[in-house]
Amino acid sequence: MPKTAAPDDSLDNATELDNDDASGAAQALVTPVMRGLRLLRFIAEGGSTANLSEVGRRIDMNRVTVMRLLATLEHEGMVERLPQGGHTVGFSFLKLASRVLAANDLTTFARRVLAQLSSSLQLSAYLAVPDGGHVLYLLRDMPNTGLVSNIQVGSRVPAHLTTPGRMLIAHLSPEALRERLGDDPLPTVTGQSPATHARLAEILGADLERGCAWSFSAFEPGIDACAAPVMDATGDVIAAISVAGPQQRFEADGTLRERVEKEVKAAAKDLSALLGYRANGKR
Known part of the structure; x- marks a missing residue:
């Protein structure tokens, strides 16, 4: 009767290592930075910030966080207020790009x-x-x-x-x-x-x-x-x-x-x- 091959533990170990690496990489991410970049990308792609609640819904964060991030990005020159309301990418952002x-x-x-x-x-x-x-x-x-x-x-x-x-x-x-x-x-x-x-x-x-x-x-x-x-x-x-x-x-x-x-x-x-x-x- 042919011998059944023993389960390859190395595959399980490799999967565990991959999971550990992915977990470590995820833990290394800085959430506030990710949120700021998400908002900046939204604005750069033409999204309107006239309605903060709608912005929050679109990029999955609450209205207060959106408001604080906008204030920070505006302070750093990454976004600018539009006369008609809302924001556009700022001169500092364009200069960097x-x-x-x-x-x-x-x-x-x-x-x-x-x-x-x-x-x-x-x-x-x-x-x-x-x-x-x-x-x-x-x-x-x-x-x-x-x-x-x-x-x-x-x-x-x-x-x-x-x-x-x-x-x-x-x-x-x-x-x-x-x-x-x-x-x-x-x-x-x-x-x-x-x-x-x-x-x-x-x-x-x-x-x-x-x-x-x-x-x-x-x-x-x-x-x-x-x-x-x-x-x-x-x-x-x-x-x-x-x-x-x-x-x-x-x-x-x-x-x-x-x-x-x-x-x-x-x-x-x-x-x-x-x-x-x-x-x-x-x-």
């Missing part, structure tokens, strides 16, 4: 812009983005002349030390700069590095006035660099384009510096336009 969309578009558009810039100038071209008090090098395009800079994709450097970093912090207030970079003395890598906020303010002021930042062996000995800011559709500085090349090349070609500045500014302007920025009216 636009930044996420722009981040996806940013690298797509930037690759093309960097390739053109690098090919035209025969210099390494970079896209950098802010990362707290640092700058993160996100993309790089190099000419056939080879690598001249030690900066790699993924390099993270204190913002005040590099040209793209300076462009990313130049618009900040002194208080915001100190909060982001810390107190004096600031980290330095060469004798040209600003060690104090007072000196940094002078440099950033000149950068803003010129519309770009220059470094003459200030970060890497023998390497000159230029950067310009990239704006999103709302006019915020979200990235910087830079190029870097051997100092001797700039010294040998008296027209190169002027051409670099012009083309870096133009590339940053082109990328900003692709992201929806308009100099007059921003959009």
